[in-house]
Amino acid sequence: MRRRPGVAGLQSEAVLRGQYKALGENVARIRMDLMKDQLSTFRNQLEDFARKHKNDIKKNPVFRAQFHSMCATCGVDPLASNKGFWAELLGIGDFYYELGVQIVDICLATRSHNGGLIDLGELCSLLSKKRRALREPISEDDCRRAISKLEILGSGFEVFTIGKKKMVRSVPTELNKDHNHILEIAQARGYVTIEDVENELNWPSGRAVDSLELLLKEGLAMVDDGHSDGKRRYWFPCIGSMSSDAIDAESEYNL
Amino acid sequence: MDWMKFLSPLKLTSSARPELLANEFERFVVGSADLEAEGFNPLKAGIIVFTNHRILWIDENNCRGGFLHLASVIQVYPPKKSLKKMFSTPRINLQICLSSSGTPCPYSQAASTSSMLIHIALRNSTSSVDTTFSKLTEMLETKAWHVNAESHEHSRRGLPSQDESSSLPAVQDLAGPSRIRPAMAGVSGILRKEQEQWEETDKNLQDAFVDLKALMSKAKEMVALAEKMRAKLMTAPTTQAGSMDDEDATSRQEMQDWMLSVGIASPVTKETAGALYHQQLSRQLADFVVVPLQKAGGMLALVDVYCLFNRARGTELISPEDLLRACTLWEKIDVPVILRKFDSGVMIIQSKSQSDDEIFSRIRSLLTRTEEPSFVGIGATEVARALGMAPALAKEQLLAAEQKGNLCRDDGPDGLRFYLNFFKDIGGEVC
Incomplete structure (x- = not known):
């Protein structure tokens, strides 16, 4: 391309460059779209196969490994049993086990932003989305049944009620780091209110209430309802000004 | 002769499971099996794992093992059936090809070498000898190690990772059409080339998913294709970040999540x-x-x-x-892990390094660090903050230490606090 002199030359060059750029972008977009299409057919097919040929896939260990790796790279859930008659009636078969694994999976994935507490309805909708290929709605009852199958693995994974909401707790108290966060906040004044916790940590209300109640139950917190603003305060007697507490205690004994 | 010198040494994991090669899969396992041969002290009561490449012998008690490559097996003889043998332990006999130095070597028809007989005695009545035999012959016929050996040569010697060997043909597929028609230059040429690529992939996809058999035969290609798409999808949106909609974001997120969950190639079933x-x-x-x-x-x-x-x-x-x-x-x-049950009914898995004793020694160092250890004591919250564990767990640990007599409690106005148990130390000195 020979460069023409003058303003017109510069202008036409700019136009040309713009055209190339537009074309390039176009091609890139088309390429992306095409690939997404292909990927989605790929995924659909894999999902179909996972459902239809489950037992055949299991029989051949070499192919099983390949199939898993395909599913994993494409983001297809290989667990896709239908509920079926027997599962519905007696709760046997792989269906509820699969559901259980998927439920825990969701809880694990969302734990970083909900601290192991999730609304049962939300869990259900996430689960249905995960199993979209089956087009079989997952009811809350299914979730409860699947969770009850996990009971044998120890308590700590349970459905419980806060107010009107049904929540699923996936972190046992012994491993719950939420309490540590609360203790950090309480460090400043020796007490916290529910609002403090919610504001500082950006938690939904249920999470804060649940954590504080548990601390209360463990005997680590004390309630103070007598304050003039009417807000309940949770005191943590052993943190904050530890030495002064100790001195107070000593003077009490001396009296 | 010593079996352990005869067999090639087998790498075991910390819990005495065999480490498998790439493309090697576990087919079946038999317990309480003996290896016998003339001139050898028999290897007693081990576990034999048959994979599609090797026969692995594992001694779980001593955490050692050896393997025999299936390539050196010339012939398998079924257990003899006669009235006399009815009550003795059934044995499967393998004829093994030997090199001049007396170790097993890959069998090839051309070279005439010596051979020996190895007997696998199955003492466990639950594992059927006949199925073991038929599975073994089936694997010898498939010769899975041949396929693997070829892909070895393809990439390089040594152990290729699975992706390496499987992505090779895909790359060649891509390069193919562009090399054949050099005339297609310029923008239209690029576009045409791309179009062809798409059509080819489309066709490949369609062919592969006709039925299960087709997918099995094309599995390797499809794995490579999946990986290619994934790589593109992961890198592409950064160049046109603005046009990413929610759906894209979630599907990308999904795929990222999934990558973490690829894992065990040969699950025990x-x-x-x-x-x-x-x-x-x-x-x-x-x-x-x-x-x-x-x-x-x-x-x-x-x-x-x-x-x-x-x-x-x-x-x-x-x-x-x-x-x-x-x-x-x-x-x-x-094994380096334990199952632990709390009084609350919660069950957890923890590594042995996190045992109660280990944690108590850390609590002890916390207690002795404060200037007035005997006076202030320690509560669950302090332990939780210092050791970075949940308060409930900290309390559990303190109670456990109390139960062992290492700590003693003071249930005072500050809540439940714990102190070092001096009587334990004093008691030791007196005795």
């Missing part, structure tokens, strides 16, 4: 392990949890492990009951 199912499962689980445990800081709820382990196994789900049973078996075998 009831079919392969038979009577040894729970025991082998237990060992595999012990190997598996090491990494997630480390990530979680030494402790994991059993329910979380159930999910992670099943995800790594893909379609080979295990039930919660099986998992629990596998965990309880840990007490009997030497």
Whole structure:
């Protein structure tokens, strides 16, 4: 391309460059779209196969490994049993086990932003989305049944009620780091209110209430309802000004 | 002669599970089997794992093992059947090709070398000899190691990772059409080329998913294709970040999540392990949890492990009951993890380095660090903050230490606080 002199030359060059750029972008977009299409057919097919040929896939260990790796790279859930008659009636078969694994999976994935507490309805909708290929709605009852199958693995994974909401707790108290966060906040004044916790940590209300109640139950917190603003305060007697507490205690004994 | 010198040494994991090669899969396991041959002291009561490449002999008590490559097996003889043999232990006999130095070597028809007979005695009545024999012959006929050897040469010698060998043909496919028609230059040429590529991939996809057999034969290509698409999808949106909609974001997120869950290539199943199912499962689980445990800081709820382990196994789900049973078996075998049950009913898995004694020594150092150790004592909250564990767990640990007599409590106005138990030290001196 020979460069023409003058303003017109510069202008036409700019136009040309713009055209190339537009074309390039176009091609890139088309390429992306095409690939997404292909990927989605790929995924659909894999999902179909996972459902239809489950037992055949299991029989051949070499192919099983390949199939898993395909599913994993494409983001297809290989667990896709239908509920079926027997599962519905007696709760046997792989269906509820699969559901259980998927439920825990969701809880694990969302734990970083909900601290192991999730609304049962939300869990259900996430689960249905995960199993979209089956087009079989997952009811809350299914979730409860699947969770009850996990009971044998120890308590700590349970459905419980806060107010009107049904929540699923996936972190046992012994491993719950939420309490540590609360203790950090309480460090400043020796007490916290529910609002403090919610504001500082950006938690939904249920999470804060649940954590504080548990601390209360463990005997680590004390309630103070007598304050003039009417807000309940949770005191943590052993943190904050530890030495002064100790001195107070000593003077009490001396009296 | 010594068996251990005769067999090639086998690498074992910390819980005595064999480490498999790339493309090697476990086919079945038999327990309490003996290896016998003339001039050898018999190897007694080991576990024999048959894979599609090798025969592995594992001595779980001493955590050692050896293997014999299937390539050196010339012939398998079925167990003899006669009235006299009815009550003796059934044996499968293998004819092994020997090199001049007396060690097993790959069998080839051309070179005439010496051979020897090895007997595999199956003392376990539950594993049927006939099925063992038929599976063994089937694997010898498939010659899976041949396929692997070729892909070895393809990439380079040594152990190629699976992706390396499988991505090779895909790259060549891509380069193919562009090399054939050099005339297609310029923008239209690029576009045409791209179009052709798409059509080809489309066709490939269609062919592969006709039925299960087609997919099986094209599996390797499809794995490579999936990886290629994934790589593109992961890198592409950064260049046109503005046009990413929510759906894209979620699907990308999904795929990222999924990458974490690829895992166990040869899951122990009831079919392969038979009577040894729970025991082998237990060992595999012990190997598996090491990494997630480390990530979680030494402790994991059993329910979380159930999910992670099943995800790594893909379609080979295990039930919660099986998992629990596998965990309880840990007490009997030497593995670096333990199952722990709290009074609250919560069950967790923890590494042995996080044992009560270990934690108590840290609590002790906390107690002795403060200037007036005898006076202030320590509460669950301080332990929780200092050791980075949940308060409930900290309390549990303090109570455990109290129960052992290492700490004593003071239930005062500051809540429950714990002090070092001096009487223990004094008592020791007096005695």
